[in-house]
Amino acid sequence: MNVFIIGLLFLLVIPEVSPQKYAYVSVLSSNDFLVPAKTLAYRLKKLNASIPYIIIVTQDITQNSIEQLKEQGVIVHNDTKIDTPYIATHKARKYQYTKIRLWAMTEFDVIVHLDLDVLPTRDISTLFKCGSFCAVFRHSDMFNSGVFVLKTNETVFHDMVEHVQTAESYDGGDQGFLNTYFKDLKFAPMYDPTGKQPICENFTMRTLSATFNYDIGMYYLNNGRLLVDPDIIHYTMGPTKPWLWWTYPLFDLNWMWLDARQEMEQGSNAELDTSIALAATNCLLILFLIILKLILEHFVVNMTTDTVSNVETHVVSQAIYLFSVWFSLKLAHQSAQPVAAWVFFASNTAWTATILTSIYTKLRSGVDVKVKSVLSCVTFTMLTYALSWLILVQISHFNTRVLFAILSILAQQFVVVTYIRYALIVRPCRQQIHKYQILPNNHHVA
Template sequence: MENAIDKPVNSFSIAIRGVVIVMLVAVSSEVACATLKGTPKTNAYATLLYMGTPRDYEFYIAARVMLGTLLRLEVDADLVVIASTSVPQHWQETLTDEGFKVVVVKDIQNPYHSNHNFNKRFEFTLNKIYVWSLTEYTRVVMLDVDNLFLRKPDELFQCGQFCAAFINPCIFHTGLFVLQPSSEVFSTMMHDINAKKENRDGVDQGFLVSHFTDLLDRPMFHPPVDGSRLNGLFRLSIGYQMDAAFYYLKLKWRIPCGPNSVITFPSVPMLKPWYWWSWPTLPLGLSWHEKRMETIGYESETSTLIAESLFYVVTMFLAIIIRQRYAAVEKSFTKSCFGRGLYCEKKMCHPLALKILIALLVAVSFLFPALIIPTTVHPFAGWGVFLLGSLWHLTVVINSFQLPVLPVLTPWIGGIGALSVLAWPFYSNGILRAAAIAVYTALVTPILWNAAMKVSAVVDVRTHWEPQLTWTRLNSGSGSETLMKLC
């Protein structure tokens, strides 16, 4: 009996011990993970965010996409945003929630803002030197928001006290550079700014070039295989700052010097890759939007696009119904004989004025939809809503002035053709692509001119011949005889 009783007791004791061991292992694992997550990083990737430009929101989105890409690449570094005090609080909170460290700083007043040809949108780029004040880090990679990462470039943290790449053969590019934070260097730079040290462009580029004057003579950076850090100044290979312009000649990357790591877009500001209209003019825009889909997505703009699309579809449907009913009524005696005649007798439709008005409305039909589409949506969505919106506006113009449908829609159809030629994915190089665009333009131009002439002819007929003849006859002859001739 005692053995029978002891067996259940022993089994219960073993089970309790097992549960305790499992719990201890789980707690130890959680503590280890928490310790690992809480381990301070010795390096950082940093970017700058300030207000006062025409494109503050776009830069905010671009910063989130770039840092989100680095987060997905699992870089061994903190991700830091140096944000001026004017950056909205909810933007700062969003950046923090997404795993980035926000360092709030006061804007450095730019002493060069009164210089001739100074661009006001760069007024606070000197905030970039705050990166030297991040002395809790051993190395920092400072980034502009228009960088697109293809791989994890953590080897950059092995570089020296200052390292940058030369896109221009003589002047290094400040869109990406490596530095060793230093309070002494930061103080020296602040003194140089207050003393208004010579600066060729009045922004960060000219200031840093004047500070590191001999970087062109420094050796090329090659990361040591043992993982050690270098001392001194070094040039970075162009693979760390691949200008997107290099891609468009061959429509492929041919950068044999150094790893192809980072694409940069120092192009026309309105053709930055996050703008939906930059594609297909600049094919690499899709690569940036792929990164956005992988990181922050498009939730904030989706509702706006849906609302715009529904408005265009519903109102276009109503416009078609109204057009059909008006066409039926127009066949009646009153509309054909009196309506337009009275309208023109009051000098409300001078042919030249009417042609100019129609031309302006057609132009607005393409401009207005583009202005109300959120600027950073995916190109496919942006162009889709743009074509729908411009078609809606052109439909309104056609119905309002009773114009021929096909000639008025010719620019819209031609635009679809142009997008197709630009987006064709099988060009072997950029020269063939440019030639195809030139040929298409040469073919379409006379078609557009012919369409414009047809619209002009219709306006001439309706404003000169039909209405005036109708009203003259109605005034000069007997009513019944005139009506029999005209109707």
């Protein structure tokens, strides 16, 4: 009985220790990053559903985007963007200081910040125990702000706000500012998630291993070889982001991100809706080109000539093809599913180049191009794209893949343009000449 009473008194006297509150937090300031935000939300929930994921959305984000985030279980915090003091020379949306708002989120004890272009490969909740501020040094004595850990503190937040206008930023954005503010992090010991290494009491900050922020640039510089087994992959290379359809199949690490996206969209009609929208757009484009052909051939009649130089036909054919490629790239939504987008792009390029070339032939030579010739050019162009894509996806070494991609683009430019020029300009004009040569001595017949 005495033991029970002593134990009860002990529980009453010792204060209850509440568990720490953790959260993953990102910042969204452009609707272009909606798909990666939803994909990251899905992956975090799949790896550890007990930790909330919060996205700070700025005034640039539409209500529709916010609703889509909430459907993925994201907790949305609306806030205003903190512009960089270097905004006069750094106008891009990525140049901002909004990330410092994380220190003011004192409803949580520890926050792991994640840029929207990262992909966790396993549960990363061990990061919450690393220290007061933790980040990864990669290429120099500057750390990357794509992934970092912090303990919230309003005093630190207000101090940061006071230093925004005066502290240097080597890149004009939050990464440069944070490197200035936490300049002593480079001297801190590395965090050991296993807990086997002794803890250094002189530092509350810790550096993180590259496994927690693996730069894909290192992968490609090493001919497609992983130097570590990454916990977090960071897709740092701007033009090669994994939600951009044209990066497939050249950048093979993007397939890992695409798997996560397809898991996220499984059971929804997102992929089907996108494919239908692309097909409808393609049909509308073909219809528009046909109508344009009929209008131009009917109203423009003063360009016809008896002799068209080879130089002119070569230049015009190249120009039409390059325009068709550029136009088709602009027409395809950048975050469409890669296979559907590539089919859409190839089809648009083929139809645009073919119909515009047939218009040129009619206006300059007065020759009608047969539908059969148009269809053969469309088919040939699409088959060359399909063949290049299928070969590229089978090449395992990155350097070899890049070399083949470059040669393929050059060869495609030559082969496709040559075929279209012959099928739609040279051969129809020759057939027209031969048609009139059957008249004896080219004499005028009344």
